[in-house]
Amino acid sequence: MVALRQLRQVEQPAVGSDERPVAPLRCYSFLPDDCGFAHDVRAGLSMRYKVVPPRWSFDGEGQRLYAALTQSPEFYAQRCELEVLKSHGAEILEFIGPRAQLMGIGCGGMVSIRELLVQLSPVLYLQVDLDAVAMRLAAACLAAEFPRINVAGILADVTQNLVLPGFVGVPLGRKAVFIPGWTVSSVTADELFPMLQQARRMVGAGGALLAGVGLKKLRKVLDASCNDTAGAMAAFNAHVLTRINAELGGDIQVRRYRHLAFYDEVKGRVEMFMESQFAQVANVSGERYSFDAGEAVLTGIMCKYTDEEFLSLAGEAGFVSQKVWTDASRQFSVHGMLAS
Numbered sequence: 001m002v003a004l005r006q007l008r009q010v011e012q013p014a015v016g017s018d019e020r021p022v023a024p025l026r027c028y029s030f031l032p033d034d035c036g037f038a039h040d041v042r043a044g045l046s047m048r049y050k051v052v053p054p055r056w057s058f059d060g061e062g063q064r065l066y067a068a069l070t071q072s073p074e075f076y077a078q079r080c081e082l083e084v085l086k087s088h089g090a091e092i093l094e095f096i097g098p099r100a101q102l103m104g105i106g107c108g109g110m111v112s113i114r115e116l117l118v119q120l121s122p123v124l125y126l127q128v129d130l131d132a133v134a135m136r137l138a139a140a141c142l143a144a145e146f147p148r149i150n151v152a153g154i155l156a157d158v159t160q161n162l163v164l165p166g167f168v169g170v171p172l173g174r175k176a177v178f179i180p181g182w183t184v185s186s187v188t189a190d191e192l193f194p195m196l197q198q199a200r201r202m203v204g205a206g207g208a209l210l211a212g213v214g215l216k217k218l219r220k221v222l223d224a225s226c227n228d229t230a231g232a233m234a235a236f237n238a239h240v241l242t243r244i245n246a247e248l249g250g251d252i253q254v255r256r257y258r259h260l261a262f263y264d265e266v267k268g269r270v271e272m273f274m275e276s277q278f279a280q281v282a283n284v285s286g287e288r289y290s291f292d293a294g295e296a297v298l299t300g301i302m303c304k305y306t307d308e309e310f311l312s313l314a315g316e317a318g319f320v321s322q323k324v325w326t327d328a329s330r331q332f333s334v335h336g337m338l339a340s
Helices: 037-045 060-069 077-087 089-096 110-120 132-145 181-185 189-203 219-225 232-248 307-316
Strands: 026-029 101-105 124-129 150-155 175-179 208-214 257-264 269-276 280-284 287-291 296-303 319-326 332-339
Touching: 026 132, 037 232, 037 280, 037 287, 060 132, 060 232, 077 089, 077 110, 077 181, 077 208, 077 319, 077 332, 089 110, 089 208, 089 319, 089 332, 101 110, 101 189, 110 132, 110 175, 124 132, 132 150, 175 189, 181 208, 181 296, 189 208, 189 307, 189 319, 208 307, 219 257, 219 269, 232 257, 232 269, 232 296, 257 296, 307 319, 307 332
Parallel strands: 026 150, 101 124, 101 175, 124 150, 175 208
Antiparallel strands: 208 332, 257 269, 269 296, 280 287, 319 332
């Protein structure tokens, strides 16, 4: 297990009309120094079928592009999840209980996380992510927006064993983990299962899980959701290549790639790619990578489940279903579960 270390404290923006300084945001790392964006890019671009994991899409610009994507009529999932949290907020609060310690996994569901913080008003909120840039930005913004909530950032791989630090002097109720729909969808079932197992360890017996699940539906609906007419998904998908150039000294010619996305009914997931339109070479962090014309780099997935499929997976991980809330159109569900 990686030893815990506290990252450099991040100064929060001042909150309130009296302009009193806000305490520095505390962030903790459970990752080795060689684990991160550069490592994943090098490994992914060296594979026979190239991949850049979608978890690296939520730096500052990525979060802005995702916010624009949520306004696209075709991209329904975020609106449906938000509808569920708003319309069933009182029931969710009753389920979780007062003075909760809430942990959110992944920075791709910030719209939903904000709504849940409004509904639950937990004593403590921990923003957990593998991307230090995304985690710090998300945690600092939430700390500024919710000054009455103790907020901290946790840099960790939630598919690995994780023992969170204790927070002395903070009287807590139930521990709860929230896995937003974007996080659930952006990993395979084989990756989601250890994430759910880790969530079970994080909350302990009797702790709670809230998980957003995009439900399986007609292929034409899912294809449209990742190919919106405004091009917001294409811009969001291409951003990871831009980030590679900015942070890793890359010279990828982003305009020489095109967004490609479709629903694979066999795998039960949308797959998103950046497809090289020409035979070309790119340099990243001093390494040289060749791309054939028509070669596609996997940059994102959106896995879909039936409620029964998700319940089976979460049940194997140690959770017992208590509540299932859905939006009016039944395109999305939020599961409330307790750790056995």
